[in-house]
Amino acid sequence: MKAVIALPFLWLGVFFLLPFALVLAIALGINAPDSVPPVELGFSLKNFVLLFTDDLYLAAWLTSLRIAATSTAVTLLLGYPMAYAIARAAPECRPLLLMLVVLPFWTSFLIRVYAWMGLLDENGLLNQFLRWSGIAADPAPILGTEWAILLGIVYAYLPFMVLPLYATLEKLDAGLLEAAADLGARPITAFLTITLPLSLPGIVAGCLLVFIPAVGEFVIPDLLGGTETLMIGKVLWDEFFTNADWPLASAIAICLLVLLVGPIALFQRQQARSLERRS
């Protein structure tokens, strides 16, 4: 019994805590381009100070937050009706509809993002269609803009929003909506006062599942975005591979984690508390 509990902790210790300690150690070190690895260990806060003083990093951080927040909001607006429709569909249809939601996972993420490049290119399918249909004679390129990044993130992360929402909506007792209607609530009022508050755990879970990886997203901004949109994940990559500045890249990773995990952990603790009060 104890071994069963210890195993996941051991796993986390070896594959999360230990690497995290290494990253932290590197972040506190100094860049040494000539040695292998290019780090001189020590205790220097220089990298962290740079992160908070150089506008570039702050801007990248804010851009990341903005893009992640926008795409989370859009996936929520798209995902909620989808999850609702699946949860309300005939029980025999639901597995098929859920299958359709997770179907994209059967293809490699990278390939799907490349496919979007083909669609959004200057002479891609989308612009060809716009020209052919006469909607726009000379459509602007979408690839390389922030719109393309948003589109890519929304597309890639939509299932992570739909699935937790579906899980809570499917559990929702339809009798509660009948009770609300019986007490004089119009369907929209019943939705706002019963369905929405009771699906809040699913909304929170879905938003976290989309927002957290979207903030640090690298592949989508790198492939679909242009040079002017700087997201923190891309900055991290550049520091690590282009500039070979391991300590600075590690400091970015640490900040990303602390700035993201801190508020989320707090939020979740509050959620758990309000749930306790409820039951």
Added chain:
Amino acid sequence: MSEPIIRIEGLTKRFGAVSAVDKVDLEVARGELFALLGGSGCGKTTLLRLLAGFETPDSGRLLIDGHDMTGVPPHLRPINMMFQSYSLFPHMTVAENVGYGLRREGVAKTETATRVAQALEQVKLSDFATRRPAQLSGGQRQRVALARALVKRPKLLLLDEPLAALDRKLREGTRFELVRLQAELGLTFVMVTHDQEEAMSMASRMAVMEAGRVVQVGSPHEVYERPTSRFVADFIGIANILAAPDGRWLALRPEKIVLSAAPPDTAHTAAGRIVDIAYEGGRSLYRVALDDGHVMTAATANVARIPDISFRRGESVWLGWAEDAGHLLDE
């Protein structure tokens, strides 16, 4: 006579090939405590859901207070319902649950608070206003559901198996409580139940349903003493069904039969042997195999704590009943 609060004309609801409610005609007068009684799948719940507007009929008409309810959605009907599983809103307190319907009507905040407090008083839950449904016992939840419906002052309250989720002791108390509230508030209750005892003890009138149809409507006394069919006679209480001389059937209730060691001095007698005794405290049921092979059930009221004579299994006994003890069935 004033317009009945409910008038149902030829109401039919089909699910696929099955007629859950089949050409039902029914009227419920103002101030009645009306029970829809039947086994599972008889259509009583569907009929209640048609009244509330959760199902749409395939044909027929439903008038509430003289108004045709065809096409009227549930939230616009002058009806409230107490759901079998109560359907309390888990994310709201007791007071919020009870006040929900008033907020939908746009009742002012102060009036809502007063009426909620009053409704909670009525069901003796004043001390529980800030609790959540999950923190209440089954009986308390049932009372919240009742208060939530009553606070709207509906003309008509529908109750779907109101006592089914309570344990037996609580059920008896709640039964009287519901009847008292109904009489005090002067409301019309329509109650669905599968429990004949519940229907008999509470209802002023009842409809017995079978396979989507109403097979008999009447006061509990009428339905018990003058059942119109073998189904009703058999479904309500215990009935001995005997062949009458003219080819019809006679329903004879066990308590109308006297059991004695010597041939009794009654219009009808039969001799037999006791094959089974069920002691129920207040009464005992005896299953007696007659000499002609039929088995009849007779009941004795256990009036004395220590009876003078007691019958045993296997003993030969006589059954006797008066000329008018049985009721001739129409079908």
